Amino acid sequence: MSHNGQIRFIAPVGSVGGGINAAALDEALAQPTDFIACDAGTTDAGPFSLGMGIPAFPREAVKRDLSLMLRAGRKANIPVIVGSAGTAGGDVHVDSVLEIVREIVAEHKLKLRTAVIYAEQDKAYLKRLLHQNRILPLDPALPISNSIIDSSSRIVGMMGVEPLQQAIGDGADFVLAGRCSDSALFAAIPVMRGFPPGLAWHAGKVSECGTLVCDTLGRGVISTTVSYQQVTIRPYGDGLRCTPQSVAAHGLYENADPFLHRECSGILDLTNATFEAIDDVTVRIRGTEFFSEPVYTVKLEGAELAGYQSIIVGGIRDPYVIRQLDSWLASVRNYIDDMVARVLGDKADRSSYNLVFHTYGINAVMGKLEPEARNLPHEVGIVLEATAPTQDMAHKLAELSRQPLLHYPIKEWAGSITAFACLHNPAVIDRGPVYRFSLNHVAVPSTPLEMFRTHFEDLDGSTQS
Amino acid sequence: MKLADIAALIRSKNAGPFTLTFDIMFADQASYDRVKNSGVLTQASFAKLYGCPEEKVRFFQCDNALALKFSIPRPLTQGEAGDGDMHGGQQFVPLMNVDIR
Helix, strand or coil, rough: CCCCCCCCCCCCCCCCCCCCCCCHHHHHHCCCCEEEEEECCCCCEEEEEEHHHCCCCCHHHHHHHHHHHHHHHHHHHCCCEEEEECCCCCCCHHHHHHHHHHHHHHHHCCHHHCCCCCCEHHHHHHHHHHHHCCCCEECCCCCCCHHHHHEEEEEEEEEEEHHHHHHHHHCCCCEEEEEEEEHHHHHHHHCCCCCCCHHHHHHHHHHHHHHHCCCCCCCCCCEEEECCCEEEEEEECCCCCHHHHHHHHCCCCCCCCCCCEEEECCCECCCCCCCEEEECEEEEEEEEEEEEEECCCEEEEEEEEEEEEEEEEEECCCHHHHHHHHHHHHHHHHHHHHHHHHHHHHHHCCHCCCCEEEEEECCCHHHHCCCCCCCCCCCCCEEEEEEEHHHHHHHHHHHHHHHHHHHHCCCCCCCCCCCCCEECCCCEEEEEEEEECCCCCCEECCCCCCCCCEEEEEEECCCCC | CCCHCCCCEEEECCCCCCEEEEEEECCCCCHHHHHHCCCCHHHHHHHHHHHCCHCEEEEEHHHHHEEEEEEEECCCCCCCCCCCCCCCCCCCCHHHHCEEE
């Protein structure tokens, strides 16, 4: 498959469901290509997808992109690799994407030897690792215990290249993986074929967000070629180009450290990487190193139910209230707490619920980091957020908060005031369950494969009517 | 001159659920060198601007990307009660007004 000592892959879009540019994909695939890979997930959206077990992308968008990738892969007879399926990469997420794959296979009469790799972690297994001191904290260290493992609604491990390589080695046309390192999706085959790991991993790193590596935004696909000496990367798509600066800058994106990137098997080190323009759209990378670590680690991601939420949205325009907003809201909160205790009694212990006032116009966006919270605006937007163990209680907390927000007095005005402008009637919006991230740890498995379960399905749409 | 008038892009983003990262990017070498060599952007100046402990601030000079970068722990974990910026994308604004001599 490799041509002249090099290997070429296509990153068709930054995330499955993002919207593949089909014309650019066709153009890119006119050149010999070894594989297509794409991630389908992230924690960037927040803990809800992992906790609740549902994807964050519309099904139709995922189906369109998957269909384009799978048909392109079969046409060129090259493997397609998709990881972090269904946003969070839990078993339920993988299965929801597998169902879409079955539909595509039937509709387009494809034959697809599919390897499904599950990344959700068995809680008894994790507790055994914990007991053996093989679950290690990352910074910032969160507490870890059997009960935290139990209370997490779902825990996934982020796989490296090894489970993907095993699936490819066993003849998969299509690898559908649960939670996975984005770069590993692209590095797996080049590393397996003996290309330098620094170059192979860096090729994955710069390709995994699709055209985000370009110097301007636009819809297109990324073509990346790894050889023994260098990586070259270029986009296909109108007006798109990679420049040395844009490719170098991609190392910064969503990474705390722009030079050192931790993977399961070691550290990708960009310190000595060089970036040169080959032509107007193509960049050459050299010098990137990869240092294997003696201990193989798998990052864990967990989400636990934080409670149920109800909110009220509104605003304040009265300058007398705005100039004493902090103390006024503190008084409103005390009044609400007293009323909750009176009305709900034992059903709503003070420690069991949480009330937050997001004050838009003051510091709702930056919170403690806001340096200009003293510059008072003429109008303040307020979102009252009530979180409680049940939706019923959260709803009642928000309902009980409305009257104090409306009418809590200030000394500047004599008599009854209405200080809060409600946006809606009914004022209370139920938000359903909310989740929090429960882990920031790595696991130390005995082997790179033991935390991941692979099974093969020979999907055949050609036999169905 | 304000940093916003020299930089091509100032941005902030989550780097995982527990970290905020800030990128200050420049269109040309001269602009990058001017800010880098001004000595105005340091761990200490960033810590002061964002009211966080200096030892928690990580500062990187990325010469080949023409970019300066800071990372700090998130004051609240992404999605924790009270967090008002799920993606961390609007935390960069105080950097805009930093005076570069």
